[in-house]
Amino acid sequence: MSLPVETDRLTKRYGDLVAVDQVTLTVRPGEIYGFLGPNGAGKTTTLRMLLGLVRASSGDVRLLGSAPGSPGHLERVGALIEGPGFWPYLSGRDNLKVLARYAKVGAERVGRVLDLVDLTDRAGDRYRTYSLGMKQRLGVAAALLKDPRLLILDEPTNGLDPAGMADMRALIRKLGADGCTVLLSSHLLSEVQQICDRVAVIAKGRIVAESTVAELRGDVRVKVVADPLPLAAETARALLGAEHVTVEDGALALDLEPARAGWVNRELVTAGVDVTEIRPLERDLEQVFFELTGQGEGNVG
């Protein structure tokens, strides 16, 4: 079975500028794959190369086994790239009907995708009257027209209100659960953290990390607030080994699977320690992202 997305040393040069530098990615069937990077990192250029909108300077791309330009390259691929673009004088429904003709899918599919993005009520209105969130939802509807096996979404929650964002995340999860592979580019790290199985981080045109969200965050630790702290530390070191116990900000930080937190709690209480708080201490993906890309906050794209 062909992989949904395979790139091999994909490179794009504009003169002396290397926008995308030897990017090698593999997206597996059925997974929701996050693609993160600061503004200008080469994220959208990479997505455009996948879709054949931009020609690669070197390297290979395969979507569901097909190379860009080959017949049927995008037959089962849906995409929303860099915001929605539609014909403003047509209604939302008529825009999708026009696109259905290009895609060679039946017009009956239009009603189905309008339902999926909850836009049926306003489908008869002209596109130019739509809010940004409605335009974004129409863009996602267009991407779903072909009932895709691979969906490439570039910032799909842009312009949506919190409820709309939650709906969009739920839709993406549902599509993933139904077997659709999703490649999701987002500037919202929390979004990627919530719905993606694996994540690639791109900076200055190069992939700087690719792994599961859990792996990217690193080892999970457990925070314990206890009294008296010295006795708690001594007991924990006896249980876990001294190298797995540190004291940070008046609390213990333990290298420990959260599932074993109950056992540690019981042992501490037995030793005469009052435990007032015990919870997983995870590194936020945002923190990891900034470490990997060397970027400051507010520059994520």
Place this chain on the structure above:
Amino acid sequence: MLGSTTAELVKMIRRPANWAMVGVALMLAMTFTYLAPYAGVAGAESGMPGNDRGLAALLPDQLVGNSVAGLPVFVGGIALVIGVLAVGGEYGWGTWKTLLTQGPSRLTVYTGKLAAIAVACLVLVVSLFATGAAASAIIASLEDQALNWPSFADVATGLGAGWLIAVMWAALGALLAIAMRGLALPLGLGMVWMLVVQNLLASIAAPLIDWVADLQKGLPGPNAGSLVSSLGAPGGTPGVSEMVGSGQSTLVVVGYLLAFVAAGALILRRRDVV
């Protein structure tokens, strides 16, 4: 291919700007081919442009020449705008990526656009003939003149020639839109060429400079003017002059049409869609 063509036709038919262009073309043609000259003939507005052409030039037997007379310049400009709108709008609205990610190849979309443009140009030229026929019939009735219509073959030839010229200008518009990736610049430059440069070359440069006069014989506008002149277009109309024979002018217009189409295809296929 069929899907792309019908999609382009739907977009073209539903876009109000295209109908506005057809309306402007018909209004110009009616005003300067029939209304103003007839006002002059009737003595109501002496001194208006074209009033010296006489009643004979407004009657039904002159339908073919009158209907195609505007195509070298004014109506040709309208056709160019239709071509720019059909292609340039996709850049302005960011819809190239939307439609290309649905799967059709760039050349399939381009071919569909050209087919839709050709249909639009046919509608434009047929409308010119239809309104011209109505206007000339009304004038003949008002002046108690016989309704002598041109032969079917002459009308068909005129329609074909007019369509060819209109499609050539529209293909130039499409090429400019692809080359400049937008609407405003190709519209501006296209209209400057149609309405200003062509007239300056014909009325100022060509009479003074021999090589410009020779160059005129190879340019699209003068050849379109020669072609419509051979079909009976009035000599005083801007852009109409019998510079070369109808055979050569037809070949040159066809050559430009093919060249514009091929250049547009080449650029569209090679360039990144950003």
